[in-house]
Amino acid sequence: MSTPERLIESTRELLWERGYVGTSPKAILERAGAGQGSMYHHFKGKPDLALAAIRRTAEELRATAAGVLDGPGTPYERIEAYLRRERDVLRGCPVGRLTMDPDVIASAELREPVDETLDWIRERLAGIVEEGKEQGQFGAELDGEEIAATILATVQGGYVLARASGSPGAFDAGVRGLLSLLSPRSPMSSR
Amino acid sequence: MSTPERLIESTRELLWERGYVGTSPKAILERAGAGQGSMYHHFKGKPDLALAAIRRTAEELRATAAGVLDGPGTPYERIEAYLRRERDVLRGCPVGRLTMDPDVIASAELREPVDETLDWIRERLAGIVEEGKEQGQFGAELDGEEIAATILATVQGGYVLARASGSPGAFDAGVRGLLSLLSPRSPMSSR
DNA sequence: GTCTATATGCGGATAGAC
DNA sequence: GTCTATCCGCATATAGAC
Numbered sequence: 001m002s003t004p005e006r007l008i009e010s011t012r013e014l015l016w017e018r019g020y021v022g023t024s025p026k027a028i029l030e031r032a033g034a035g036q037g038s039m040y041h042h043f044k045g046k047p048d049l050a051l052a053a054i055r056r057t058a059e060e061l062r063a064t065a066a067g068v069l070d071g072p073g074t075p076y077e078r079i080e081a082y083l084r085r086e087r088d089v090l091r092g093c094p095v096g097r098l099t100m101d102p103d104v105i106a107s108a109e110l111r112e113p114v115d116e117t118l119d120w121i122r123e124r125l126a127g128i129v130e131e132g133k134e135q136g137q138f139g140a141e142l143d144g145e146e147i148a149a150t151i152l153a154t155v156q157g158g159y160v161l162a163r164a165s166g167s168p169g170a171f172d173a174g175v176r177g178l179l180s181l182l183s184p185r186s187p188m189s190s191r
Numbered sequence: 192m193s194t195p196e197r198l199i200e201s202t203r204e205l206l207w208e209r210g211y212v213g214t215s216p217k218a219i220l221e222r223a224g225a226g227q228g229s230m231y232h233h234f235k236g237k238p239d240l241a242l243a244a245i246r247r248t249a250e251e252l253r254a255t256a257a258g259v260l261d262g263p264g265t266p267y268e269r270i271e272a273y274l275r276r277e278r279d280v281l282r283g284c285p286v287g288r289l290t291m292d293p294d295v296i297a298s299a300e301l302r303e304p305v306d307e308t309l310d311w312i313r314e315r316l317a318g319i320v321e322e323g324k325e326q327g328q329f330g331a332e333l334d335g336e337e338i339a340a341t342i343l344a345t346v347q348g349g350y351v352l353a354r355a356s357g358s359p360g361a362f363d364a365g366v367r368g369l370l371s372l373l374s375p376r377s378p379m380s381s382r
Numbered sequence: 383g384t385c386t387a388t389a390t391g392c393g394g395a396t397a398g399a400c
Numbered sequence: 401g402t403c404t405a406t407c408c409g410c411a412t413a414t415a416g417a418c
Contacts, residue, residue, distance in 0.1 A: 003383080018293045022212040024411055036413085037384050046412070092291065099354040100283065100291040102209045115355045122352070122361070146368030149352060153365035156351040157344030161313070163290040164306045170313070174344035177337030181372040194401080215393055227395085228402050237394070 004042040006032040011053035016094040020050055020101040020110070051110060057094045058113040062120055069124050075132030076184045079125065079151060083175045089168035092159040122148045137184040147182075154178045195233045197223040202244035207285040211241055211292040211301070242301060248285045249304040253311055260315050266323030267375045270316065270342060274366045280359035283350040313339045328375040338373075345369045 001009070010031035014023040025046055029039060043049040068082045095117050104110045125148035132138040138147075154174050161170035192200070201222035205214040216237055220230060234240040259273045286308050295301045316339035323329040329338075345365050352361035 019210075019212065019291065021210065022293055025413085026411070035385050037386080040413070041383060093351075096348075096351045096355075097291045099351045100210060100288045102213055105354060105357075111355070111357070115357070118352060118355045141374075142371055143368065146364045146371065148368070149349070149361050149365035150345055150368030150372065153346075153348030153352055153361075154341055154344045155348060157287075157346060157348030158340070160287045160290045160347040161309060161340060161344055163296060164287070164302070164309045166296075166302070166306070170340050170344075173337045174340035177334065177339070177341035178372075180333055180337065181341065181369075183332075216395085217393070226403050228404080231395070232401060 003032070003034055003038050007034060007039055007042065007049060008053050008056060011049050012057050012094070015050065015053055015057070015098070016091060019097060020104050023050075025049075047107065047110065051113075054095075054098065054104075054110060055113050058117040061093075061095050062117055065121050065124070069121075069128065074137060074184075075128045075135065076137055076182065078128055079132075079182065080179055082125070083151070083155065083179060087171075089159060089162045089171045090166070092163055093156060096156045096159065118152065122152050124148075125151050132184070138182070151178065194223070194225055194229050198225060198230055198233065198240060199244050199247060202240050203248050203285070206241065206244055206248070206289070207282060210288060211295050214241075216240075238298065238301065242304075245286075245289065245295075245301060246304050249308040252284075252286050253308055256312050256315070260312075260319065265328060265375075266319045266326065267328055267373065269319055270323075270373065271370055273316070274342070274346065274370060278362075280350060280353045280362045281357070283354055284347060287347045287350065309343065313343050315339075316342050323375070329373070342369065 007028060010028050011023070014027055014031065018027075023046075025036075025039060028049070029036060039049065043052070064085075065082065068085050069078055071078055071081055073081065095114055098104045098110075098114050104114065122145075126144040129138060129142065129144040129147045133140055133142060133144070158171035158174040161174065162168045164170075198219060201219050202214070205218055205222065209218075214237075216227070216230060219240070220227060223230075230240065234243070255276075256273065259276050260269055262269055262272055264272065286305055289295045289301075289305050295305065313336075317335040320329060320333065320335040320338045324331055324333060324335070349362035349365040352365065353359045355361075
């Protein structure tokens, strides 16, 4: 792997583990096995390198989500697949955690890929919910955009609960609870 | 206000704004209008002061939540009151945000009040859901603990979505979505 | 491109005067 | 109790040699 590549990958790991404020150039260099000169040759500084890292992480998360959301199955099944997909729960969301970083939120450039990614997932979920409504799998009284926000928030908040307790249990409980609320009525019945 | 008081209050504010890693003793002292000596006279160091601040914030959040959850109304109404209570959404949750702080999670002592508080709210919510089931307001197929986790996760995740987008809209949307899913069936009807 | 040297200031804390 | 002085090392970056 090239030096810039190793720098970006090391930064991605550290941003996930420690956030932007908690990540120092020195730690990045040690992990990447590079010297100071390399980093400042390829990147303008910490914010510039972080931007490259965040963009890649955001891209990757979108791809992962798309893989599940575009999969086979009914709308409910695809949402279930999204909620139950394998996750390293205690590590948290590599994108969502950045929203708690004051320096990320303060920078329009750093915040943009975060916002865009979560928004993209939300829109995809909203479309699937609307699809489910058309098929009668979800009640007509539900609002796709709202339910999408609920689904994504449950995931993001699930990470918070899990990390607080030091165990993934609360994440899984939240997901099961949401799935029970979303559980499709039998075909042709109405509320 | 006494000097230790001012130190604790300043620390609480900074922990909320910038997290543990992003908060320096120097910043605390400036905000509190105190000198280095005062801080190290009253507290053993940054972790000790942070512990006092976190405990107080946790206590305060429990009290606020209790005020709403113990209020009047049906179980659904109390949950709605909890979800819709006034919040400074873009600031995030002063307790939940600490779960993204690596140094807080790494310290059993600092993590404890965070864990305890979120767990306490979860248990209270679970009890209210069970109450609602007994009264036929919620379906018997729902699990109190799971729904409680979903509710709390929706709130915690709502903060994430709102901060990502720079606007409270997504928080509110997630709450409305959840309320529509929880919406009680008319009395005496069954699923 | 990568390395080592160097720089300024902050993070976190101790010592001891008042 | 509070202040100032002082400490060591890290955070972040620049300069210039190889």
